[in-house]
Amino acid sequence: MAVTPPEAASPDAAGQSVGYSVADGVAVVELRRPAAGNALDAALRSGLLAAVRRVAGDGESVRAVLLTAQGRNFCVGQDLKEHAEALERGPASAFAVVRAEYNPLVEALHALPVPVVVAVEGACVGAGLGLALCADVRVASEGARFSTAFTGIGLAADSGLSLSLAQAVGPSRAAALMLLGDRFDAEDARRSGLVHRVVPDGQAAAEGLALARRLAAGPTAAYGEVKALLRYAAAGAGLSGVLEREAAAQERLGATDDHRGAVRSFLAKEKPSFEGR
Numbered sequence: 001m002a003v004t005p006p007e008a009a010s011p012d013a014a015g016q017s018v019g020y021s022v023a024d025g026v027a028v029v030e031l032r033r034p035a036a037g038n039a040l041d042a043a044l045r046s047g048l049l050a051a052v053r054r055v056a057g058d059g060e061s062v063r064a065v066l067l068t069a070q071g072r073n074f075c076v077g078q079d080l081k082e083h084a085e086a087l088e089r090g091p092a093s094a095f096a097v098v099r100a101e102y103n104p105l106v107e108a109l110h111a112l113p114v115p116v117v118v119a120v121e122g123a124c125v126g127a128g129l130g131l132a133l134c135a136d137v138r139v140a141s142e143g144a145r146f147s148t149a150f151t152g153i154g155l156a157a158d159s160g161l162s163l164s165l166a167q168a169v170g171p172s173r174a175a176a177l178m179l180l181g182d183r184f185d186a187e188d189a190r191r192s193g194l195v196h197r198v199v200p201d202g203q204a205a206a207e208g209l210a211l212a213r214r215l216a217a218g219p220t221a222a223y224g225e226v227k228a229l230l231r232y233a234a235a236g237a238g239l240s241g242v243l244e245r246e247a248a249a250q251e252r253l254g255a256t257d258d259h260r261g262a263v264r265s266f267l268a269k270e271k272p273s274f275e276g277r
Contacts (some may be wrong), residue, residue, distance in 0.1 A: 018047030020054060025063035025216030025276075026209065027055045034071025039079035040127055045101045048131075052108040063276050064216040065112060067135060068119040068205045077126025077149060098158050102127065106160045109134035110231070113224035115215040119208030120186075121201065125149045130159025133168060133194075136227065137211055140186040140195045141204040147183045167234060168194045219258045220276035225249040 019030035029051045031038040038044065055062050069075060086094035109116065109131070118135035126149040132138055148165070150157050157165075157178060166174040169192040177184070189195035199207045215223065229249060233242050253259050262272035 017043040018051050020051045022058060022061055024213055025061070026212045027051075027058065027062045027065045028209070028212075029055070029065060029067050031067075031069035031075060034069070034073075036079065037073040037076035037123060038069045038071065038128070039076050041079040041082045042097075042101075044079075045097075045105065049101065049105045049108060052105065052112065055112060055114070056108070060276060062114060063218075063220045064114050064212040065116045066119065066205075066208050066212040067116060067131070068208060069121070071122075073122035074118075074120040074124045074144070075128025075131060076123050077128045080153075102130075102159050106130065106134055110160075113227060114220060115212070115223050115227070117208045117212045117215070119204040120144045120195075121204050123147075127159040127161075130157075130161040130164065133161065133164035137197075137208075137215075138189075138195045139197045139199060139204050139208045139211065140189060141201045142186055142198055143201045144186040144189070144195075144198075144204070145183050146185075146189055146194070148178045148181055150181070151179060152181045163234075165194075168192070217274060219253075219256075219262070219274045221256050221258060222253055225253060 016032050019028070019032050021028050029048070031044060031048070033039065033041070033044055040048075055065055083094060086097070115137065116135040117137045117139065118132045120132055120138065120140040121144060122141075123145055124132050124140075125147045129146055129148060148157065148161060150161075156162075161178070162174075165177065168174075169177070173192060176182075184192075186195060186198045190198050197207065197211075229242070229245055232245055237245070257277050258272075258274045262274070265272040
């Protein structure tokens with residue numbers, strides 16, 4: 001399901017591989033290669049990275065992001081036809097893309113200070129799963145299906161999946177999923193904590209957009225601090241370091257208009273309104 005009309009989206013340099021639009025504080029980034037299952041070829045990877053960097057450059061106009069896709073599938077992972085052609089030129093050439101393109105994309109998504117919501121329909125496989133796990137909130141349709149897939153073609157993992165999957169479902173389950181490569185459905189993903197909400201087929205994008213709009217109307221600075229604290233803790237920080245980071249974050253947020261206004265609203269028994277500053 002597309003949530004952005006074609007005329008509202010900006011094509012990337014390679015054509016229409018990735019849609020980008022901003023409305024109501026939400027940047028919608030849409031994969032647009034449905035006939036290929038949104039397989040990640042060079043144009044799609046380039047367009048995605050450009051879109052994520054554009055989010056970062058749009059400043060206060062973007063307060064949340066929705067990552068979604070056209071067609072029946074979210075993303076089936078790396079375009080294997082393109083990969084096979086690269087292998088013919090030599091393995092070093094084929095795998096240079098990991099450091100040159102996948103790693104910067106994953107790092108750029110993780111670095112976004114605003115909440116990121118992903119909406120998954122159909123297949124979410126390999127690097128596509130890695131992209132989905134870059135999001136803070138994940139919505140999936142009932143028919144969504146997931147797989148790490150890498151060992152099925154004799155590879156390990158990329159796109160940060162070794163870390164993000166273990167964080168989402170725990171090290172033991174992540175090991176089984178990565179070694180065996182078994183598919184799992186949306187309900188399995190919800191029970192394990194990988195997906196936060198399951199909706200009827202065809203409704204993931206609409207639900208994701210609703211959640212993104214809700215987040216865009218919230219305390220943007222607080223969300224950014226929450227994301228930074230979680231990243232710091234996930235990197236193995238000790239309790240003392242986390243406590244100090246939390247204290248510093250609270251001091252910064254205490255100086256924001258959103259915090260002071262919310263306190264006044266609470267005391268007046270009114271619903272707070274957040275302006276993102």
